[in-house]
Amino acid sequence: MKPIPGLSLRRQLLWWLLAPQLILWLMGGVLAYRVALSYAEKALDASLSQSVRSLARQVKPLGSGLLVDFPKAAQAIIEQDPTDRVAYMVSSPPGSFFLGNLTLPAPPTGLDIPDNTPVFYDQALDGKVLRVALMELNYGTPPADQRMRVQVAKSLAAKEVLARELVRDVLIPLLALGTVLSVLVYGGIRRGLAPLQRLEAQLAHRSTAALQPIELTEAPQEVHSLATALNELLGSLRRSLTQEKRFLNDAAHQLRTPLAGLISQSELALQETDPQALRARLQKVHTGAQRSAHLVGQLLALARTEGAIERTPVDVAALAREVAREFARKAVQGQVDLGWEGDDAVHAAASRLLLREALSNLIDNALRYAGAGSTVTVTTRRDGAWCVLGVEDNGPGLRDDQMSHVFERFWRASELPGGCGLGLAIVAEIAQRHGGQAQVRGVSPHGLRVELRLPLLEGQGILNRVPSSPTDTRAAARHSNQP
Structure with missing residues (x-):
């Protein structure tokens, strides 16, 4: 991963450590909500299955007809949730209203409906989505046998409430743990970067006149490697400065005398009127210039030997x-x-x-x-x-x-x-x-x-x-x- 421009190392570490944590927390929330919906749907289906079987038991075949025995107690069992009204309907033949508190539409086309076994599906009614449990059974004797359909429907509000409660009960502890983990990560980053801060402090107060090696006795191996590389760089810089200083000192010391001689001989030559004496002075100037040139060449050669080869x-x-x-x-x-x-x-x-x-x-x-x-x-x-x-x-x-x-x-x-x-x-x-x-x-x-x-x-x-x-x-x- 590339570093983020403009951010400090601490902020980049916090970003790369906490951002994945936040993403995982959000993904966990979505996954937890989907799992909670699945479990809430199973609980709702179990409740509807119980209700549809109870209602089917209250309608009993009698010859070629039906006997309804639907006391208040049975109705209370079906409508046991006071916060969410239950709709139910008995039809015989299927689709012909016989008993119930609401006319429910027919199931979707192509739905496989086995005998005496509840099936479940979602269906919209008056702008609301309902979860419907349907069971069909046969009654009567041939050739007058007939078929009865029992339907019990309940809105999905209870399922959603249950799912939200499950997600809340899961994510709130995870959020608390994530907060604690974030605090620990921040503290760990501060502690981990402390050697770099000490290294920065040592370098900030170091002048070119005191290029001593950096000492980090208690630091991670990576910081030791960085300090070692910096020490090598400081050593190379120290040697270069020493060589430069020595070269300047040598040049100043050794060139002072021949240059002074050249100046004095040239001044005397300017005052000479005798051609022979002037020639002698110029010969001395030439010899001094040759010696100075040789000295400069030797000093430069010596400086070259002190660098990397x-x-x-x-x-x-x-x-x-x-x-x-x-x-x-x-x-x-x-x-x-x-x-x-x-x-x-x-x-x-x-x-x-x-x-x-x-x-x-x-x-x-x-x-x-x-x-x-x-x-x-x-x-x-x-x-x-x-x-x-x-x-x-x-x-x-x-x-x-x-x-x-x-x-x-x-x-x-x-x-x-x-x-x-x-x-x-x-x-x-x-x-x-x-x-x-x-x-x-x-x-x-x-x-x-x-x-x-x-x-x-x-x-x-x-x-x-x-x-x-x-x-x-x-x-x-x-x-x-x-x-």
């Missing part, structure tokens, strides 16, 4: 080769040997966009800090139920006391220009969002390896590996990375 099957090995080719020109310009090696196909359920972002950050960090003449290797492999995506370099690496800080936001181990301390934090966040983890370790004799461990695509399992030759793979990768 949609996972699809991704060939991580193919993606790693593709991203490595994109960085080939930068590697050549920085005099870094960039290559790929590992399993040819490793599939994971992941967001292709976020994996590309993570891999780009790893390769960019390695190219930036490994230094000229170094080697950077991108690897993909399976490790049990994990897909391992790693970037390794033989640069200066990090000290042991710095390893625990590499995934912290805005932490930097080097003062080289261009970085903002968010690349590895983004990698760690992406790994966590995929149900995996990011790891870092040193490489002997020097260097650094950062790995992104993701769950393998379900059903892939541990497959038979045909490892590629590292030398051949690196040669192919290096060849494909030539500008």
Whole structure:
């Protein structure tokens, strides 16, 4: 059933619970009235049957004639109801008035009239409907045998009065019970909806600054389910607000310094008259603008990792080769040997966009800090139920006391220009969002390896590996990375 527009839940419940009750009460009243009429008719027929038999006994055959013995006592038996006059008639032959207090019409045509057995029918007389009992019997001896008809009629007023009394005696108690039931239903609805009112009160007094979970310890299971769904929604909203606040704080904190530098350098450039000095100032403005753009890009990437992600099957090995080719020109310009090696196909359920972002950050960090003449290797492999995506370099690496800080936001181990301390934090966040983890370790004799461990695509399992030759793979990768 569809809800009724514009009505509160309480009124709708009252409507759907009390309206059927009222309909059933009315149907019960009609049915009770019909049943009462049936029983009243049976009682009236029994009374008429008794009366017609009593009247027939007062007319006795005598030879070929009739002897009427109709004392006052017999007449009182027939006319025993003082509120409803009884009409009676004896005719012999049938239809010829012999005895009675009213001439009654003949029965309907086609009525089957057995001997010595009363039959009943309704007939109109002087604008009133009467219930008539009729009995015919034979008297006399052949060949002078004759037939006598006895009729007793009574109006239907008594039947209707009896039916109304029966209906009243049945429906009034039912109405009282229905009233009590309605009060109980109303009280039950109020009590049942009380948890929703408490829930409404909790939500009404809740601000966006305090999105704590809703607590309903005593409530029906349906309300608990609603509260659970609302708690999940509040949790999602709380996380979104926290992420938005953190993003704004990070952006405000990190952009303040480079923007201030841009303003100061541009002001100084406006005051310069020497072309060489002006060029130097503009170069600093350009470098600051690049750093700000990089910072904004990293902040936006970090914000993307904190939202909901949609996972699809991704060939991580193919993606790693593709991203490595994109960085080939930068590697050549920085005099870094960039290559790929590992399993040819490793599939994971992941967001292709976020994996590309993570891999780009790893390769960019390695190219930036490994230094000229170094080697950077991108690897993909399976490790049990994990897909391992790693970037390794033989640069200066990090000290042991710095390893625990590499995934912290805005932490930097080097003062080289261009970085903002968010690349590895983004990698760690992406790994966590995929149900995996990011790891870092040193490489002997020097260097650094950062790995992104993701769950393998379900059903892939541990497959038979045909490892590629590292030398051949690196040669192919290096060849494909030539500008």
